Amino acid sequence: MNAPSADKGMAFLPMAKKVPTGAGEFKLPSIDQSFVQGTVATSVGTVPQVGTELTRQDKHEHYLVRWNIGRDHFTVEPGLYAVGRPDAGSLVLVGANYKMSFDLLRQALAGRDCWLLILNTKGINVWCAAGKGTFGTEELLDRLQASRLDAIVSHRQLIVPQLGAPGLAAHEVKKYSGFRVTYGPISLKDLPEFLDNGLQATPGMRRKTFPLRERIVLIPVELMQGLKQGIPLMLFFLLIGGLAGRGHFAGAALIHGLPPALAVLIGIISGTVLTPLFLPRLPGRAFSCKGAIAGFSLFVLFFAATSSLTHGYSYLEQVSWLLLTLAVSSWLGMAFTGASTFTSLNGVKKEMLRAMPLQFFSLVAGILSWAIALRMY
Amino acid sequence: MERFRYFEDVVSLEFDKDKCIGCGLCAIVCPHGVFALTRDHKAQMTARNQCMECGACMRNCPALAITVEAGEGCVRGVINELLGIEGPCC
Ligand code: SF4
Ligand code: SF4
Numbered sequence: 461m462n463a464p465s466a467d468k469g470m471a472f473l474p475m476a477k478k479v480p481t482g483a484g485e486f487k488l489p490s491i492d493q494s495f496v497q498g499t500v501a502t503s504v505g506t507v508p509q510v511g512t513e514l515t516r517q518d519k520h521e522h523y524l525v526r527w528n529i530g531r532d533h534f535t536v537e538p539g540l541y542a543v544g545r546p547d548a549g550s551l552v553l554v555g556a557n558y559k560m561s562f563d564l565l566r567q568a569l570a571g572r573d574c575w576l577l578i579l580n581t582k583g584i585n586v587w588c589a590a591g592k593g594t595f596g597t598e599e600l601l602d603r604l605q606a607s608r609l610d611a612i613v614s615h616r617q618l619i620v621p622q623l624g625a626p627g628l629a630a631h632e633v634k635k636y637s638g639f640r641v642t643y644g645p646i647s648l649k650d651l652p653e654f655l656d657n658g659l660q661a662t663p664g665m666r667r668k669t670f671p672l673r674e675r676i677v678l679i680p681v682e683l684m685q686g687l688k689q690g691i692p693l694m695l696f697f698l699l700i701g702g703l704a705g706r707g708h709f710a711g712a713a714l715i716h717g718l719p720p721a722l723a724v725l726i727g728i729i730s731g732t733v734l735t736p737l738f739l740p741r742l743p744g745r746a747f748s749c750k751g752a753i754a755g756f757s758l759f760v761l762f763f764a765a766t767s768s769l770t771h772g773y774s775y776l777e778q779v780s781w782l783l784l785t786l787a788v789s790s791w792l793g794m795a796f797t798g799a800s801t802f803t804s805l806n807g808v809k810k811e812m813l814r815a816m817p818l819q820f821f822s823l824v825a826g827i828l829s830w831a832i833a834l835r836m837y
Numbered sequence: 838m839e840r841f842r843y844f845e846d847v848v849s850l851e852f853d854k855d856k857c858i859g860c861g862l863c864a865i866v867c868p869h870g871v872f873a874l875t876r877d878h879k880a881q882m883t884a885r886n887q888c889m890e891c892g893a894c895m896r897n898c899p900a901l902a903i904t905v906e907a908g909e910g911c912v913r914g915v916i917n918e919l920l921g922i923e924g925p926c927c
Contacts, residue, residue: 588909590891590893591891591892591907591908591909592909622865622866622868622893623868625866625891625893625896625897626891626892626893626896626907627896628896628897629896629897630862630897631897631899643865643866646868661865663870666865666867666868666870667868667869667870668868668869669841670841739841740841745842745843745844746844794912795911795912795913797911797912798909798911798912798913798914799911800841801841801868801889802841802842802843802869802887802889803843803889804843804847804848804888804889804890805890805906805907805908805909805914805915806847806848806849806890806906807843807844807847807848807890808911808912808915809915810844810847811844812912812915812916
């Protein structure tokens, strides 16, 4: 089907591209960073030594980043770092310069002596950066050169996280630098065992799972993004409901604007909290379907619990709320494919082509039926 | 990973057994156990539908025996692609 065309093959060869100016120039990271505890003298210069314990400040930053705050500038300087007192025979581990990944990496290396070669992924984690190619062969070769690693260590081995493999070709790294890439485990929690076992990974260490714990961590970012998209819609309903409904603005906004705004909110919560939480249990393979089912369930629960407040409304108006919830929850559920660990690009394309017309229809029909109900009132 | 499955038969992963030199790297880098080495020292696709098109196998295959339309499976990315803009995915 997709035979690799000649120029596609070439694109993988790092040296076929023009080398950017300044690439490979000797550079070690600054020691003036919060996590640097000391220095290690080497034949080429002073390498910053990092601590392996996270401070309260580090943990506080992680917490904020998980809520999508300060995510854009959460980086460390790329380059070579030392953990413990490494020497010419010590292992070299490759990582990304997203500070969260960096912190968890040094934490996992407590009590060891090794080198860290941190690539400039522009503050993005290894996996996403590998997908984009910023964690890749070229950057690794540049960083190797810039750090003069060949003069610092006597062996020729690099340990690269397995999730970096989409961006990097082990045989090319070997060909251009002489360094052999050994792929380490997917999860940092397996790293100590991998290192203790003489760099042997069990099959389980090579599989990307998607346990509840990992899905929960993703919820805040998803929720913030959902709110960002949904709040304008909620304000729209409150505003138009208040203006077009009968009586005072506030009263009309409360009667006609609040229920659809709540329906949107239910959609947001369903798509960004319930869908990740109950992902394997929600029926259907399509995430849009999972999201819609989560939305329907929460909608029914919520409006059943508040039925005493809603019995004065027409069917049309109630149906309009349901359509809004379904549109929003299905859309945001589908957006969670971006964070999931097992959805493919072609799968997502196929899902989008099928689901987006329905989501769009549901949204438009929801708004229209709400508007008609408002006029009839 | 049986608990997590996406669609069947949509992935673009193709494997040419004749080119394979049996280095085994595809089996190592794949996060979903799609490849396994057989007794005759060739790779084999044992779970093609589990593929998430990350491209790790293709990128690391020294024999160019694997092709896959690799990309980030995310809604933002697909929309950006449809609109022809360069945009971040994650
Ligand atoms: S990486 Fe390529 S050559 Fe190596 S086993 Fe897999 S298909 Fe065969
Ligand atoms: S593209 Fe990724 S998930 Fe698919 S077979 Fe290759 S390594 Fe495995």
